[in-house]
Amino acid sequence: xxxxxxxxxxxxxxxxxxxxxxxxxxxxxxxxxxxxxxxxxxxxxxxxxxxxxxxxxxxxxxxxxxxxxxxxxxxxxxxxxxxxxxxxxxxxxxxxxxxxxxxxxxxxxxxxxxxxxxxxxxxxxxxxxxxxxxxxxxxxxxxxxxxxxxxxxxxxxxxxxxxxxxxxxxxxxxxxxxxxxxxxxxxxxxxxxxxxxxxxxxxxxxxxxxxxxxxxxxxxxxxxxxxxxxxxxxxxxxxxxxxxxxxxxxxxxxxxxxxxxxxxxxxxxxxxxxxxxxxxxxxxxxxxxxxxxxxxxxxxxxxxxxxxxxxxxxxxxxxxxxxxxxxxxxxxxxxxxxxxxxxxxxxxxxxxxxxxxxxxxxxxxxxxx
Amino acid sequence: xxxxxxxxxxxxxxxxxxxxxxxxxxxxxxxxxxxxxxxxxxxxxxxxxxxxxxxxxxxxxxxxxxxxxxxxxxxxxxxxxxxxxxxxxxxxxxxxxxxxxxxxxxxxxxxxxxxxxxxxxxxxxxxxxxxxxxxxxxxxxxxxxxxxxxxxxxxxxxxxxxxxxxxxxxxxxxxxxxxxxxxxxxxxxxxxxxxxxxxxxxxxxxxxxxxxxxxxxxxxxxxxxxxxxxxxxxxxxxxxxxxxxxxxxxxxxxxxxxxxxxxxxxxxxxxxxxxxxxxxxxxxxxxxxxxxxxxxxxxxxxxxxxxxxxxxxxxxxxxxxxxxxxxxxxxxxxxxxxxxxxxxxxxxxxxxxxxxxxxxxxxxxxxxxxxxxxxxxxxxxxxxxxxxxxxxxxxxxxxxxxxxxxxxxxxxxxxxxxxxxxxxxxxxx
Numbered sequence: 001x002x003x004x005x006x007x008x009x010x011x012x013x014x015x016x017x018x019x020x021x022x023x024x025x026x027x028x029x030x031x032x033x034x035x036x037x038x039x040x041x042x043x044x045x046x047x048x049x050x051x052x053x054x055x056x057x058x059x060x061x062x063x064x065x066x067x068x069x070x071x072x073x074x075x076x077x078x079x080x081x082x083x084x085x086x087x088x089x090x091x092x093x094x095x096x097x098x099x100x101x102x103x104x105x106x107x108x109x110x111x112x113x114x115x116x117x118x119x120x121x122x123x124x125x126x127x128x129x130x131x132x133x134x135x136x137x138x139x140x141x142x143x144x145x146x147x148x149x150x151x152x153x154x155x156x157x158x159x160x161x162x163x164x165x166x167x168x169x170x171x172x173x174x175x176x177x178x179x180x181x182x183x184x185x186x187x188x189x190x191x192x193x194x195x196x197x198x199x200x201x202x203x204x205x206x207x208x209x210x211x212x213x214x215x216x217x218x219x220x221x222x223x224x225x226x227x228x229x230x231x232x233x234x235x236x237x238x239x240x241x242x243x244x245x246x247x248x249x250x251x252x253x254x255x256x257x258x259x260x261x262x263x264x265x266x267x268x269x270x271x272x273x274x275x276x277x278x279x280x281x282x283x284x285x286x287x288x289x290x291x292x293x294x295x296x297x298x299x300x301x302x303x304x305x306x307x308x309x310x311x312x313x314x315x316x317x318x319x320x321x322x323x324x325x326x327x328x329x330x331x332x333x334x335x336x337x338x339x340x341x342x343x344x345x346x347x348x349x350x351x352x353x354x355x356x357x358x359x360x361x362x363x364x365x366x367x368x369x
Numbered sequence: 370x371x372x373x374x375x376x377x378x379x380x381x382x383x384x385x386x387x388x389x390x391x392x393x394x395x396x397x398x399x400x401x402x403x404x405x406x407x408x409x410x411x412x413x414x415x416x417x418x419x420x421x422x423x424x425x426x427x428x429x430x431x432x433x434x435x436x437x438x439x440x441x442x443x444x445x446x447x448x449x450x451x452x453x454x455x456x457x458x459x460x461x462x463x464x465x466x467x468x469x470x471x472x473x474x475x476x477x478x479x480x481x482x483x484x485x486x487x488x489x490x491x492x493x494x495x496x497x498x499x500x501x502x503x504x505x506x507x508x509x510x511x512x513x514x515x516x517x518x519x520x521x522x523x524x525x526x527x528x529x530x531x532x533x534x535x536x537x538x539x540x541x542x543x544x545x546x547x548x549x550x551x552x553x554x555x556x557x558x559x560x561x562x563x564x565x566x567x568x569x570x571x572x573x574x575x576x577x578x579x580x581x582x583x584x585x586x587x588x589x590x591x592x593x594x595x596x597x598x599x600x601x602x603x604x605x606x607x608x609x610x611x612x613x614x615x616x617x618x619x620x621x622x623x624x625x626x627x628x629x630x631x632x633x634x635x636x637x638x639x640x641x642x643x644x645x646x647x648x649x650x651x652x653x654x655x656x657x658x659x660x661x662x663x664x665x666x667x668x669x670x671x672x673x674x675x676x677x678x679x680x681x682x683x684x685x686x687x688x689x690x691x692x693x694x695x696x697x698x699x700x701x702x703x704x705x706x707x708x709x710x711x712x713x714x715x716x717x718x719x720x721x722x723x724x725x726x727x728x729x730x731x732x733x734x735x736x737x738x739x740x741x742x743x744x745x746x747x748x749x750x751x752x753x754x755x756x757x758x759x760x761x762x763x764x765x766x767x768x769x770x771x772x773x774x775x776x777x778x779x780x781x782x783x784x785x786x787x788x789x790x791x792x793x794x795x796x797x798x
Contacts (some may be wrong), residue, residue, distance in 0.1 A: 156538070
């Protein structure tokens with residue numbers, strides 16, 4: 001009896017060891033920094049690194065666009081690059097530390113969610129440089145450069161366009177989480193619709209976001225694509241016909257719902273966010289009217305170049321309509337369907353926002369913090 | 370421990386000897402008074418409108434409009450009457466009939482809907498959309514909880530439901546794209562779920578590793594594996610690996626045109642119909658067949674089962690495999706029905722909600738099914754209410770599914786008892 005018990009224990013331990021070893025191996029696959037040496041022989045020892053948030057570098061959205069910037073910098077400047085994906089909120093600190101230990105000169109962290117981890121690690125490692133996309137904090141030490149976007153400006157244009165293109169007089173937006181980098185889109189969108197209503201004395205309604213109450217419809221994360229679809233069906237049931245999902249890959253769920261409705265004869269439209277969805281999510285191109293773009297690729301490349309040339313500064317980079325950091329993407333297939341009058345109004349509106357004649361305000365905007 | 374009988378003690382038989390419980394009457398009374406205050410005296414002045422028919426229904430019923438004040442008072446007073454009836458029965462030491470809490474719960478939901486919709490910015494909501502969306506959100510939960518029922522009734526704790534769903538979703542997307550047939554993908558999803566289960570079965574039954582640890586590790590493993598393959602293979606060439614297409618929606622003529630129940634019962638994909646069939650089949654199998662009796666015996670008292678010649682570990686092994694296959698089919702819902710591509714961690718923690726539905730449903734397939742529907746309903750209601758713009762903050766609304774669960778488990782369902790040998794490996798000797 002005693003012997004068999006001992007044998008049993010041995011088996012248990014061996015089994016547990018085997019299974020946890022496999023798990024470790026696989027997690028390691030996902031998390032170990034992947035480095036790509038530059039092809040050129042004169043490859044400098046300058047290394048730029050990047051840590052994603054839990055969305056991953058293939059989110060067809062802001063992690064992906066940022067990573068493209070790193071890749072571009074690596075080929076064009078002939079530098080080394082390392083990148084690591086975070087799987088959960090608890091990965092941010094360890095991933096950042098591993099980058100510092102890997103001798104990264106500049107580490108770009110992607111997203112609001114990495115704000116606290118970046119502040120902590122940057123304070124502890126004053127000799128390393130950091131850049132963080134989409135987050136700004138007055139308490140950042142001198143070695144952190146925020147790369148932020150006044151997305152509300154481009155979203156304002158999208159709101160105006162949506163209101164002009166809506167046949168039902170109802171447009172909608174929803175977010176992944178109620179965080180500033182998401183709600184800034186929703187603020188701009190709602191104000192754009194409001195501006196349209198004032199100009200044209202119409203009363204187009206915005207569903208899913210109440211700017212004054214700072215509350216609206218949220219999926220709860222950036223993963224549950226099917227919930228995004230059910231949510232969008234809810235909006236369509238309530239009569240909305242232009243939808244702006246600000247939820248990364250969950251936008252695919254919204255696109256699926258709109259495709260289904262259009263197959264039954266509706267003419268509902270989608271506005272993609274972060275990247276030009278027509279190019280990054282081509283499977284939905286027949287419903288994507290336009291996208292509210294943040295051109296992160298170029299901004300990231302510029303910041304890396306500046307740091308490599310020894311011109312690092314903590315002054316934030318703020319993407320605006322004026323410097324092309326944010327933009328309304330081309331209409332592509334919808335180009336012929338959008339009224340020429342609306343297009344020229346949008347061009348004028350863009351000029352007015354740049355000149356300051358039309359003020360776009362959002363409590364989440366980096367310029368008002 | 371004497372093993373004279375194989376049937377588990379029925380909760381009904383135990384209740385006869387117990388003194389009269391005041392828990393239900395007290396819960397009902399407290400809720401009824403709260404309803405009187407909130408739905409009645411704080412009723413919004415506007416009326417609530419509920420859309421019943423969709424454009425595709427044969428029978429076009431007009432939308433239902435209910436005055437916030439009148440509807441609120443009627444529901445609250447009816448709830449109070451039921452609470453009074455339950456107090457009266459408890460005083461007379463009589464047993465409370467099962468319909469009382471059910472009707473009470475339904476009245477609460479109706480009263481709440483009238484109150485919240487009448488108080489919103491847009492005072493109309495599509496009832497058909499609310500119900501249809503609830504079922505859509507519930508489908509993966511139902512499959513997941515059925516997987517749990519099969520495993521745990523045989524005495525193996527299945528924490529790996531999340532991994533089985535995710536494995537099914539991934540395999541369905543890839544196999545459908547590669548072979549060009551969504552049905553092959555559906556089959557592949559079942560096999561993938563079963564393979565995840567195979568690891569669970571080997572480690573927990575053969576090597577008697579702690580079942581909870583194996584389950585947790587499996588979830589991490591599948592999430593890592595599918596995430597890795599997604600990043601390296603699927604995103605590089607989505608045309609050839611991640612464009613599965615959709616399972617067609619099969620409409621049953623005439624029946625599918627019935628308002629509200631038509632779309633949920635008779636306008637579904639294969640996976641939707643399989644869900645109803647699976648719930649019925651698992652219930653029938655577990656409670657009406659020799660196989661089911663053996664499974665339950667193994668889960669309650671494996672020694673006793675062994676002494677009468679039942680192969681305990683073989684039954685456990687096959688049940689775990691079958692459970693995995695069912696969860697795998699549920700996972701295919703994400704990539705073949707809801708949307709037509711795989712994205713990282715698309716199951717989004719629903720495996721854990723399925724686990725909660727299983728416990729809430731007292732390890733019974735029909736109970737788990739109803740619990741999953743309730744979770745789906747609360748989830749969808751919560752988002753629809755933010756769409757129409759309720760005065761209640763969205764964070765409170767997000768609590769709704771969990772508040773409903775706590776209320777239902779603590780106040781109405783009573784003690785939820787797992788199979789006696791759940792989670793305990795069986796070693797002869």
